Amino acid sequence: MKKFPLKLLICFILIGILLTGCSLINTSTKEVNTLIDKEGKDNTNEEDKDIEENEEEIDILGEELLRFFRQYYSANEEGIIALNAYPVNINDAYVESYEDYTDNSLKLLEGFMTEGLEKNLQKPFFKTDVHFPRFVKVNGNVIIGYTDVKDVHYKIIKEEDRDLTIEVDVDVKAEVITEKKFNELFESDKKTRYFTKKNEKAAIEDSDKDEIKVRCSYVLEIHKNNIEEISLFTLKEKGEVSVPEENRRNIINNDFLKRINYLESAPLSDDLLIRDFLYTFMNQDKDAYQYYQYAFDADVDTYKAMVYDLGIENYLLVDEKNYQSQFPNTILPTKDDIISINMSKEGIDINVHTETSKKTKVYIVDFLAAAKLSDYNASNLKYRYYITLEHDEEFNTKITRIQYISMNPSFDETENESEESGESEAVEEITNEE
Structure with missing residues (x-):
């Protein structure tokens, strides 16, 4: 039987001592690295959570604006006429227009009005705190209705507690007819200072209609309640040129609106x-x-x-x-x-x-x-x-x-x-x- 080499025996003893020493240390190098990695991930997760919460808050306002404008643009042809008729004098035409205006405005803004705005909409008027959807001329056509809000972009201009002033761009599909067809069907009414239909029974055929996409710009003053729902103080068209209220509703005043691509790419x-x-x-x-x-x-x-x-x-x-x-x-x-x-x-x-x-x-x-x-x-x-x-x-x-x-x-x-x-x-x- 061979004798075990002394040098080899000494090596095994030293390895054993080293392994025993490592076991006495509370955490190994690998464990320390694991703890460092875990701490880093925890910090990253906290940062991601903060970002997500911030984005969620922004999205809430965006979703509320989207919900509002889908209701705002639901006005039909008759509603658009009623919402934009401002008689000059208090007469029979005024009383009839006022009643139609009140009914249509309260219905269109239901659930999105501050108490002050709701009261103002029920008072006798010659002007309004809200610029409602209207007929607008675009490239030889006239918008007669709005069909589908596709997107909303906004920027907060001013914020005091829960009251905000914001600029909003709304991408919406719009129904159009040619300006020639529009002039055949509608006429300007001097009493109401807006358009009326020449023949109430005259229908617009589908063959006369087309659909485009436009971006409309507004300045809104709103209030956010405790559950982030919005209510409206004012809504005004935002254009490069200031137009007097008595002229603003003319179809040629389209400075607040621009045409954008109907399609993202060719089918x-x-x-x-x-x-x-x-x-x-x-x-x-x-x-x-x-x-x-x-x-x-x-x-x-x-x-x-x-x-x-x-x-x-x-x-x-x-x-x-x-x-x-x-x-x-x-x-x-x-x-x-x-x-x-x-x-x-x-x-x-x-x-x-x-x-x-x-x-x-x-x-x-x-x-x-x-x-x-x-x-x-x-x-x-x-x-x-x-x-x-x-x-x-x-x-x-x-x-x-x-x-x-x-x-x-x-x-x-x-x-x-x-x-x-x-x-x-x-x-x-x-x-x-x-």
Whole structure:
């Protein structure tokens, strides 16, 4: 039997002593690190809790404002007229208007009035502490009703105890008719200083209506109770220009309101339609574009035959009386010394324009193309168009208007900004043509 080496025995004894010493210490290094990590997590959790509680408090006010404005914008056409009629003199028209105003205002603001406001709304009036929803002109159309509040953004301007002054932007969908149709149906009443319907029985057909999205700005004075419910002292339109009350309700006074995108992005079906059309139309040869020019100048039958020959008949909805304004010859990509261009579907960028509505989609379309020039050189170009989509009689989506905006050989931000500066004028031209 071999003897156990003395040196190895001494090593085992020393290891045992060290392990025993570690067991006598209250906490090991690992345990200390664990405690530190736990403390850090506890502190982080407390901070997160504070942030969440703060956000929750902000959300409560936001939710209350959203709840209020959904009720505020529920006024129908008759209600809007009653809420904005301020007679000049105390006469028969005044008494009738006053009763309608009181009934409609108390109903519309029910549950959101301070005691003082409720009393004021029941007193004889020539002015109001609340600017109610009204008819407003926007880009050749007139808002006649409000349908759905989508979002509310607010900023607290002043706070004293539980009384707040806040600026609020409300994103809301609005029902519109053309200004021409509005003037056919409504007239200004000198006695009530607002509009009345020419024929009470005249209904507005769905075919005459469209829907847009707008952002309305207001200044509110409100009170919050102990459970964070809000009640209203005053609500006034917030515009850049101060307008006297007797003129404020004119439909042209729209400074407190601006149109915003009806859609966040193009639906897939619209996106594919635009890409397929551009790929087909923009990759034609010069002979095809000369054919387009000839047919455009000839007559509608020749034009429709050309559309079929170029393979774009499934994309366009051609109006026989207005095809030249729908699809002007300026849409051809072969400008100046360009013989032809080559572009891909992947190089197309499609963005929603603010002129988009429920019935009419207007898109800003940019695409890159390699151009072949008459001197046999090549150039990289960026094109911009406005393309309008609508439904045909069978509810198929078709292109109803194309407008050429710009063509640039380079893509720096300065040129992009110059392109965008002309957008409003171009779209205004589209609106006026319609």
